Structure formats: structure tokens, C-alpha cells
Amino acid sequence: MREKEQRYSREERKKVENHRDKQDARLKRPRYNRNVLYITYFYIIVAFLMIAYLLKFVVIDSENKINNPYNTRQYLLEKKVIRGDIVSSDGVVLATSEKDKVGRYNRYYPYDNMFCHVVGKVEDGRTGLELSAGFSMLASDINPLQKLMNDFESKKSEGNNCITTINYELQKTAYESLANYNGAVVAMNPRNGKILAMVSKPDFNPNTESRKPLGTVDEENSAYLNRATQGLYPPGSTFKILTAMEYIKENETYSDYSYDCKGEDSFEGNPIHCFSHEVHGVVSLEKSMAHSCNTSFANIGMEINNNSLKKLCENYYFNKLLPVNFPHNKGSFKLDEDSNTDETIQTAIGQGETLVTPLQNLMIVSSVANKGKLMLPQLVDHVESAQGKAVSKYKAKSLGEKCPKKIAKQLNKYLMAVCEYGTASALSALSYPVAGKTGSAEIDSSGTSHAWFVGYAPADNPKIAVAIVVEGAGTGSQYAVPIARNMFMKYLGA
Amino acid sequence: MQNLTYSIIVQISRYLIIFLFAFYVYGSFSSYLKSKEKAEKIYNRQLRIMFIIHFLSMLILFLHNSKAAYVWLYLGQMLFLFLMDLTFRATYKHISRSLLNMTNMLMMIGFVELSRLNTGYATRQLIFASVTCILCLLVPQFIDFFEFYTKLGIAYAVVGIAMLAAVYVFGTENYGAKNWISIKGIVFQPSEFVKIIYVFFLASFLSKFRDFKHVVIIGIMAAVHVGILVLEKDLGGALLFFITFLFMLFVATGKKRYLLAGFGGGAAASVVAYKMFSHVRIRVMAFIDPWSHIDNEGYQVTQSLFAIGTGGLLGMGFSEGAPEDIPVVASDFIFAAIAEEFGTFFGICLILLEICMFMMFVRISLSMRKVFYKLVALGLSIEYITQTLLNLGGVTKFLPSTGVTLPLISYGGSSIISTIFMIFIVQGMYILSMDQEEEEMKNEGRKEA
Numbered sequence: 001m002r003e004k005e006q007r008y009s010r011e012e013r014k015k016v017e018n019h020r021d022k023q024d025a026r027l028k029r030p031r032y033n034r035n036v037l038y039i040t041y042f043y044i045i046v047a048f049l050m051i052a053y054l055l056k057f058v059v060i061d062s063e064n065k066i067n068n069p070y071n072t073r074q075y076l077l078e079k080k081v082i083r084g085d086i087v088s089s090d091g092v093v094l095a096t097s098e099k100d101k102v103g104r105y106n107r108y109y110p111y112d113n114m115f116c117h118v119v120g121k122v123e124d125g126r127t128g129l130e131l132s133a134g135f136s137m138l139a140s141d142i143n144p145l146q147k148l149m150n151d152f153e154s155k156k157s158e159g160n161n162c163i164t165t166i167n168y169e170l171q172k173t174a175y176e177s178l179a180n181y182n183g184a185v186v187a188m189n190p191r192n193g194k195i196l197a198m199v200s201k202p203d204f205n206p207n208t209e210s211r212k213p214l215g216t217v218d219e220e221n222s223a224y225l226n227r228a229t230q231g232l233y234p235p236g237s238t239f240k241i242l243t244a245m246e247y248i249k250e251n252e253t254y255s256d257y258s259y260d261c262k263g264e265d266s267f268e269g270n271p272i273h274c275f276s277h278e279v280h281g282v283v284s285l286e287k288s289m290a291h292s293c294n295t296s297f298a299n300i301g302m303e304i305n306n307n308s309l310k311k312l313c314e315n316y317y318f319n320k321l322l323p324v325n326f327p328h329n330k331g332s333f334k335l336d337e338d339s340n341t342d343e344t345i346q347t348a349i350g351q352g353e354t355l356v357t358p359l360q361n362l363m364i365v366s367s368v369a370n371k372g373k374l375m376l377p378q379l380v381d382h383v384e385s386a387q388g389k390a391v392s393k394y395k396a397k398s399l400g401e402k403c404p405k406k407i408a409k410q411l412n413k414y415l416m417a418v419c420e421y422g423t424a425s426a427l428s429a430l431s432y433p434v435a436g437k438t439g440s441a442e443i444d445s446s447g448t449s450h451a452w453f454v455g456y457a458p459a460d461n462p463k464i465a466v467a468i469v470v471e472g473a474g475t476g477s478q479y480a481v482p483i484a485r486n487m488f489m490k491y492l493g494a
Numbered sequence: 495m496q497n498l499t500y501s502i503i504v505q506i507s508r509y510l511i512i513f514l515f516a517f518y519v520y521g522s523f524s525s526y527l528k529s530k531e532k533a534e535k536i537y538n539r540q541l542r543i544m545f546i547i548h549f550l551s552m553l554i555l556f557l558h559n560s561k562a563a564y565v566w567l568y569l570g571q572m573l574f575l576f577l578m579d580l581t582f583r584a585t586y587k588h589i590s591r592s593l594l595n596m597t598n599m600l601m602m603i604g605f606v607e608l609s610r611l612n613t614g615y616a617t618r619q620l621i622f623a624s625v626t627c628i629l630c631l632l633v634p635q636f637i638d639f640f641e642f643y644t645k646l647g648i649a650y651a652v653v654g655i656a657m658l659a660a661v662y663v664f665g666t667e668n669y670g671a672k673n674w675i676s677i678k679g680i681v682f683q684p685s686e687f688v689k690i691i692y693v694f695f696l697a698s699f700l701s702k703f704r705d706f707k708h709v710v711i712i713g714i715m716a717a718v719h720v721g722i723l724v725l726e727k728d729l730g731g732a733l734l735f736f737i738t739f740l741f742m743l744f745v746a747t748g749k750k751r752y753l754l755a756g757f758g759g760g761a762a763a764s765v766v767a768y769k770m771f772s773h774v775r776i777r778v779m780a781f782i783d784p785w786s787h788i789d790n791e792g793y794q795v796t797q798s799l800f801a802i803g804t805g806g807l808l809g810m811g812f813s814e815g816a817p818e819d820i821p822v823v824a825s826d827f828i829f830a831a832i833a834e835e836f837g838t839f840f841g842i843c844l845i846l847l848e849i850c851m852f853m854m855f856v857r858i859s860l861s862m863r864k865v866f867y868k869l870v871a872l873g874l875s876i877e878y879i880t881q882t883l884l885n886l887g888g889v890t891k892f893l894p895s896t897g898v899t900l901p902l903i904s905y906g907g908s909s910i911i912s913t914i915f916m917i918f919i920v921q922g923m924y925i926l927s928m929d930q931e932e933e934e935m936k937n938e939g940r941k942e943a
Binding site for chain 2: 035068077154
């Protein structure tokens with residue numbers, strides 16, 4: 001009897017349920033219990049899918065996501081963890097935490113100004129990698145037992161180290177080459193998106209100058225602004241890469257293109273001239289690019305569809321944020337079907353209202369280097385524990401084919417011509433082929449201009465792409481190309 | 495030295511809470527399969543675990559911030575939970591202890607988290623819960639008026655639609671949805687109560703009529719409910735009412751074609767709503783790519799993901815995170831606050847406990863004899879789990895955010911009152927069926943003898 005009583009709860013009830021189900025079937029009523037179970041299974045499956053998704057987010061995806069300027073929790077973790085080091089890809093420590101006499105940890109940057117933008121600072125508003133990779137360095141993957149002991153004793157644990165993609169030697173070359181000019185130099189591997197160098201001037205010393213409250217300085221000319229990712233410049237003639245890309249896309253007979261350059265021309269009453277009114281004579285598309293012929297590109301600008309050009313530009317993230325997790329500004333492109341002729345021809349040669357950051361310009365030329373495929377720019381190579389155990393490794397991520405392979409190949413040829421006999425012929429002395437485009441973006445009527453160079457080498461097997469802008473210096477050929485030459489020589493040899 | 499003691503207590507409690515809660519949830523599932531006596535043991539153990547977790551959590555809170563309010567809240571909440579168990583078990587011999595335990599546990603988690611977020615909210619929540627539970631002591635007494643409830647039919651629909659329409663006319667907007675009504679300073683959300691009436695309406699019709707003509711009539715009336723909610727921009731509510739109708743219809747008729755037609759119609763309606771309403775587009779945009787709209791549309795869900803992601807599996811430690819960064823954290827996004835500080839592992843145990851609660855509801859529905867009761871229990875189960883999953887999905891970006899509360903845990907008077915009522919209606923049905931079964935057993939015993 002007692003035995004029966006005990007089993008009552010489970011089996012007896014099951015019997016009752018089964019009995020009712022059969023009764024339903026016999027009476028030709030809908031089989032409620034069976035239908036209810038279908039619905040129950042549905043909900044349980046959905047719930048478990050959600051649990052799996054949540055686990056995946058927390059264990060795998062979250063590291064990338066929480067490293068975001070909008071996540072304010074770094075200060076909470078700093079109470080428990082000693083911020084790890086930032087190390088260059090060639091093993092040089094760029095930022096470290098040092099204990100002072102009272103036992104507090106302070107941040108120290110051994111190379112003062114040289115990495116101030118890319119590495120950033122902690123005091124008074126985190127910037128650079130200190131901001132965007134802060135959570136990685138404030139996670140501690142030391143021995144869990146040790147960590148537990150530290151927790152008990154309210155002692156801080158050692159945070160993970162962040163190994164960046166920045167190459168110390170290349171950064172030094174870029175920093176020294178830019179010398180006293182304002183501007184930016186940024187370099188990356190076009191095949192995998194790893195950023196190799198990122199310099200912006202004016203700069204500051206994060207060891208001594210970080211205590212100036214932000215907001216009290218003129219934002220536009222502030223040394224805290226990372227011009228490589230936040231500086232907005234007219235692209236000048238470097239924009240001709242996109243104009244040419246659109247032209248080839250629209251015209252199958254692009255190889256027959258020909259234009260007679262007389263040094264100046266006028267389109268529907270709007271005058272335009274080549275640099276110092278130089279007469280280029282009859283030019284093909286290749287020669288137009290090599291000599292950076294303004295009149296010819298204005299002519300091309302008249303032929304292509306403004307809306308399609310806008311679509312192409314937006315595909316390259318104009319008017320949009322880049323999919324990177326560090327602070328940057330949106331490039332802007334305004335031309336459309338309502339624009340007038342003057343706007344059309346000015347935009348085609350990179351003047352007009354178009355604005356671009358050096359990083360975005362680098363991405364454009366990198367996609368040409370990488371046969372049309374654009375890689376996501378990345379600053380972190382991997383994260384390892386204080387003991388050197390790898391914690392997470394960043395994988396190269398493609399942002400898709402932004403330019404058809406065939407067109408990229410054709411543009412590569414034109415950009416090689418620029419460096420062989422065109423405006424960047426100073427690069428022809430190198431032992432490997434180089435491809436690129438110069439630019440001199442006029443900023444006012446007095447003739448002051450920003451010097452631009454975007455390009456990559458070796459042109460047949462690209463390992464490095466660079467974007468250089470030198471503010472108010474003059475022509476790209478004269479001021480930006482020599483910096484590019486130094487960069488290529490440092491990275492690839494003479 | 496004192497600091498060392500504090501930190502050791504806090505750290506040990508942190509891990510102990512996670513471990514005990516996992517053990518509790520395991521007990522909830524395993525009690526299904528155990529004999530009655532063994533299950534009783536589990537229930538008693540679960541009670542002890544609940545009080546320990548409650549004590550440890552409030553202790554951590556107090557050690558971090560020695561506010562007197564925490565002591566009063568602790569005592570009040572403990573007394574409430576203690577009386578809940580005592581009075582209900584004393585009043586109803588056949589109460590489902592499994593369901594009662596789960597109800598108390600979920601309310602306890604809500605109390606603790608609200609105490610941490612805002613002591614004022616925690617106090618109000620405790621008062622609402624207490625008053626509702628006293629009323630609910632009577633609910634099982636009212637379950638047995640079967641004939642009366644099934645006869646009301648159309649009256650349920652009239653009352654429900656009238657209440658929803660009143661909100662549409664007199665309601666006030668809150669967080670973008672016009673689903674609140676204010677009478678002499680008391681603000682409440684009628685749709686929370688219409689939810690229950692609506693299930694009675696569907697059950698009373700579907701238990702009697704299943705022919706096509708009636709299905710159309712029921713469908714039209716359900717559509718009126720859903721339509722008003724859409725107009726009030728209460729997307730979560732509209733979805734909840736729609737799904738409840740569809741699944742109850744399927745169970746009552748057993749016809750898969752209704753299910754297919756319903757989902758087809760629902761998909762078409764979603765597309766129309768997407769095209770017509772900007773707030774729908776915003777929700778979808780914030781779901782697909784919140785990171786590009788992190789400043790405005792995507793702000794809430796990205797803050798929620800930061801909280802969950804930064805907390806990790808084991809959490810930041812109770813009261814050591816920054817859940818106040820998440821907008822509306824105490825009501826709609828409370829799960830993110832729990833996951834941030836107690837850890838995602840604890841959060842997953844919580845989801846499992848909610849699944850267990852749903853399974854208990856369904857089980858009660860299965861054991862019901864009368865179709866009407868069966869359908870009511872089923873409808874309430876569907877509403878419970880759908881709302882839970884919509885809330886959790888919105889918080890974790892598994893689904894678009896629809897602005898519904900997490901039953902029993904979220905802050906909100908209307909929400910907790912209606913959820914407690916729902917649970918005790920199901921509990922009442924269980925008690926009723928157990929009483930009847932006992933009588934039958936006795937009768938059978940007599941016959942055998």
C-alpha cells in the first residue's frame with residue numbers, strides 16, 4: 001500500500017493523461033494533449049536556441065563588442081585588475097603599468113609622443129587603444145586559483161597584454177619622416193587589414209600632457225585629435241582612383257578613352273585647368289591618371305552617372321561610419337543627380353565638397369591592391385595573459401569585394417604608371433614596382449594645398465599600403481611621396 | 495583586517511550563490527521524476543536554498559553600502575516569502591509545491607535585484623506582491639464555478655476590448671507606447687489584466703465551438719484586441735495576444751492549416767506594419783545593427799549587451815557592476831542587470847527555471863479533465879513563456895526588443911499583480927483536480943473493498 005502511495009505521483013498521473021488522450025481520440029475530439037506537447041516542444045527548442053546564442057555571445061563574441069567607447073565599465077574593472085601592457089608586433093612595450101611609492105599603479109609610455117594617438121592615454125578620458133582595447137587589458141587570465149586568492153585579499157590581478165599590429169620600426173620611420181609638419185601617416189597590410197603604422201601630428205606627450213581637460217582645447221586643431229582616423233581632408237587627386245573605377249564600370253570601351261588636354265578647358269561654362277596649366281596633349285585613361293590630368297578627369301566626370309558614383313562611394317563607407325571599433329569620423333560625399341556642372345567636375349578631380357580621412361583613403365587604395373577585396377582594418381593582433389599564454393587571436397575579416405577583380409587589375413596598371421613615369425616617378429628607382437596616386441588638395445584660393453599620397457608596394461604582390469597627408473605643404477609629389485619612399489624602403493628594402 | 499573579512503565573505507558568497515542556484519534549478523527539474531516523498535524532500539531543501547541565497551545577496555548589498563533600508567527590505571521580503579509558503583500550504587493541502595517554490599524563488603530574485611537598483615522600487619514591489627498574494631489566497635476558491643465561467647463567452651471579449659479601447663482613448667504614452675492609463679494618480683497598464691480575460695474568452699469559445707464559422711468569429715474578435723494594441727504601439731502586447739490566439743486555436747482544433755494561415759497572415763501583417771509605422775522600423779533597425787546606431791536607436795540594447803558581456807559567465811559581483819547605465823533597467827531590462835552582476839551562468843539557470851515553470855503549467859493543463867480548464871491553463875502557459883522569451887530575447891538581442899516585462903522579476907505593479915493572478919489561477923486548477931482525484935481514489939477504494 002505504502003509502495004503504491006509513493007509511485008502515485010508520477011505513474012498514476014501519466015496513466016490519467018494517456019487515458020484522456022485516448023478518450024479524445026475515441027470520441028473524435030481533437031487530441032489536445034498531443035497538440036499541447038507540440039507547442040511545448042516548440043517553446044523549449046526556442047528557449048534552448050536562445051541559451052546557446054547567449055553563451056556564444058558571452059564566451060566568444062563579447063570581447064570584441066564590449067571594447068567600445070560607449071561601454072563605461074572600464075573604471076569598475078580597474079579597481080580589480082592592473083591594466084596589461086600594450087606591445088608592438090615586433091615586441092617593443094609601448095605602454096605599461098608602473099607601481100609608485102604609495103602602491104598605486106600609473107600608466108607609463110616609454111616612447112612619449114611617438115605612439116600618442118594610436119596607443120592613446122588613460123588619464124582624463126581614455127583614447128586610442130587604451131580605450132578601444134581597454135577591456136582586453138582589464139581582463140585577467142592568470143591562474144584562476146591565484147586570481148581567487150587575489151580576490152580574497154582585495155589585491156589586483158595582472159591584466160592581459162595587448163599585442164598590436166603596429167610595427168615599431170615602421171612607426172618610427174613614419175614619425176620621423178613627417179618631421180615638423182602637421183598631418184598623418186597610416187600604413188596597413190592590404191591582404192589582412194593589419195595596421196602597421198599610424199602617426200598623427202601635432203602630437204602630445206601622454207606621460208606629461210594628459211591632464212589637460214578635454215573640451216578646453218580647440219577640437220579642430222587639437223593635438224589630441226587622431227588625424228589618421230578623425231581628420232577630414234579633401235582627397236584631391238587621390239579621388240581620381242574612384243572616378244576612374246566608376247568610369248571603367250560604366251564603359252566597356254574604357255581602353256579607347258582619349259582626350260586632348262590643352263592645359264585648360266571649360267564645361268558648360270565652368271572653367272577648369274591642370275596643375276600649373278600644364279598641357280598634357282592627347283591622353284588615354286592611363287596617361288590621365290599618370291599625369292593626374294584635371295581637364296581629362298573633369299571630362300570623365302561629365303560622362304559618368306553622379307548617382308552611380310555616389311553609390312560606389314557609399315560602398316566605400318562615405319557618409320557612413322567604418323565598421324572598426326576605434327573612434328573615427330565619417331567621410332562625406334555629396335554629389336548626386338541634382339548637382340550642377342561645376343560641382344560635378346570639381347568632385348571628379350577630388351575637390352568639391354568631398355571629405356575623407358586618411359584611414360578611409362588607405363582602405364580605398366588597399367582594396368585595389370587586394371584585387372578588389374577590402375579587409376577590415378585592425379589594430380590588435382592578439383591578446384595574451386600576463387604569463388604569455390595566448391587568450392584570443394584576431395582573424396583577418398573581409399568587408400567584401402568592393403571593386404570587381406578585373407577593374408582592380410586595370411586600376412593597378414594605371415597606378416603603376418603613376419609611379420613609373422607620372423607624378424610619383426620618384427618611386428621608380430626602387431627595386432620593386434610601386435603603385436599609387438598623388439594628390440594636392442587645394443584648401444583655399446591662395447594656392448595652399450595638402451600633399452597626399454596613397455599607394456602600395458610591391459605592386460605585383462602588395463605587402464604594405466600607405467596613406468599620407470601633409471597639411472599645407474604643397475604638392476603630393478614633393479612632400480608626400482618622399483615619406484612613402486621612406487616607408488617602403490624601411491619595410492621592403494631599397 | 496576588517497576589510498579582508500568583508501572581501502572573503504563577499505567573494506565566497508558570490509560563488510556560493512551561483513552554485514546554490516544551479517542546485518536549486520536542478521532540483522526543480524528532478525522533482526518531476528521523483529516519487530512523492532522524495533519530491534517533498536527536494537521542496538524542503540529548495541526552500542532552505544532560497545532563504546540562503548536571499549540572505550547572502552542582501553548581506554553583500556549591506557556590506558557594500560550599509561544602508562538601513564536594506565535591513566528593513568531584507569526582513570520584509572523574508573517575512574513575505576516565509577508567509578507565502580506557510581499560508582498557502584496550510585490553506586490548500588493539494589497545492590503544487592513545485593509551482594509555489596518556483597513562484598517564490600523568481601519573486602525573490604526580483605526583490606533582491608530591485609533592492610540593489612532602487613530601494614523605493616523594491617519597497618513598492620513588495621507591497622504590490624503582498625496585497626496581491628493575500629487576494630490570491632482566495633483564487634482557488636473561485637475556480638470551481640465551471641458552468642458560470644464557460645457561459646460568459648462574449649462578455650469576456652466585450653470587457654477586454656472595452657478596456658483596451660479605453661486606454662487608446664484616455665491613455666498616456668510611456669516609453670513610446672500608449673498603453674498606460676492614469677486614474678486619480680494611480681497609473682496602470684490594463685493590457686496586463688486583459689491578458690487574463692482574453693484567455694478566458696478564447697477558452698470559453700474554443701471549448702464549445704470548433705467549426706469554421708465560429709473560428710472566423712473568434713478570429714475577428716482576437717484581431718480587434720491585437721489591432722488596438724498595434725494602434726497603441728504596444729508591439730510586445732500585440733504579438734503576445736496574437737501568438738496566444740494562434741496556439742490555442744491549434745490545440746483546440748488540431749488543424750495545422752490554421753497554424754500555417756496564422757503565421758502567413760502574421761508575416762504579411764509584420765511587413766505592412768514595417769512599411770506603415772516608423773517605430774516598427776526603428777525597432778527592426780536597432781535589432782539588425784544596433785552598433786551603427788549606438789547613439790540613439792541602438793543605445794538601450796548595446797548597453798544591455800555591454801552589461802552582459804562585461805559581466806561574463808561569473809558576473810562582476812553583486813552590486814559591483816554598472817547596470818544603471820541601461821535605460822529602463824528595472825522593468826524591461828532587468829535580466830541584463832542580473833546577468834551583469836550574478837553572471838551569465840546564473841542567468842542561464844534563471845532561464846531554465848522559467849522553462850521549468852512553463853513545463854509545470856503545461857503539465858497542469860494536460861491533467862485537466864474539462865476542455866475549458868485545459869485551454870485556460872494552456873493559454874496562461876503560452877502567455878507566460880511567450881512574454882518571458884520576448885523579454886529575454888529583446889535584452890540579449892536574440893529577438894527585436896518589444897518592451898514587455900519579465901514576469902515576476904521586472905519592476906511594475908500591473909505586471910507583478912497580473913502575473914501572480916495568472917499563476918494562482920493555474921495553481922487553483924491544480925488544487926481542484928487533485929481534490930477531485932483524491933475523491934475518486936477514495937470512491938474506487940470503497941468499490942474495491
